[in-house]
Amino acid sequence: MDRQQAREYLLSKPFTVETFPFGKDVSVFKVKHKMFATLSVGKMGKGENESDDICWMNLKCDPQEAIMLRDIFPSIIPGYHMSKVHWNTVKLDGSVPQGEIQRMMDNSYMLVVSKMPQADQQSIKLHL
Template identity: 35%
Template structure:
């Protein structure tokens, strides 16, 4: 998986925005995080310099199953370990599975949006 393919996939989802929300002066891993969100609700992020893994939302039960199957899936880095996972690129998780899980993360976030936001999303062409 390369950065541009991954980024383009995230941006292909309805009403997705990308941003780098952290102060560049912090000097830590977070300063180069590229975050993908829908209505300002995060569903995916990764470090643009390292591009070694991404964090995504995940159903807690599925998260356990995925960690049992793949060495490249671990509890979410710096996130709620129950609801987020880290997926390491170029390990044992197929690219198609990574993109599928990004879509599921997006869907989880959309389910948590307000009714008005979901309607707006639904009416987008």
């Protein structure tokens, strides 16, 4: 999955908007003003050998599942600049299957929605 595919998939979620509060290089995806993903290009502090054109995505995750995913996929690490318990960073280098990345994006979205007031949850679920 490349940056554009990830961006399009995230934006396909109901009530999702893309914002840039951290500058033009970091997309922040929100549902009803609550962040559920970030997407950026570059090293993200990983050293000089990393390619500048690799995308990195932060996704909210159940704490137990977050650990499991980090154990399975070397390109999934604790959330960069995020809570290491509730967020994972996914390096979009082709090593994680697209279906798994989409599942993680879906889960991140639904975790955020599940914490919203009932009225907001219901309005979102009507569009799923």
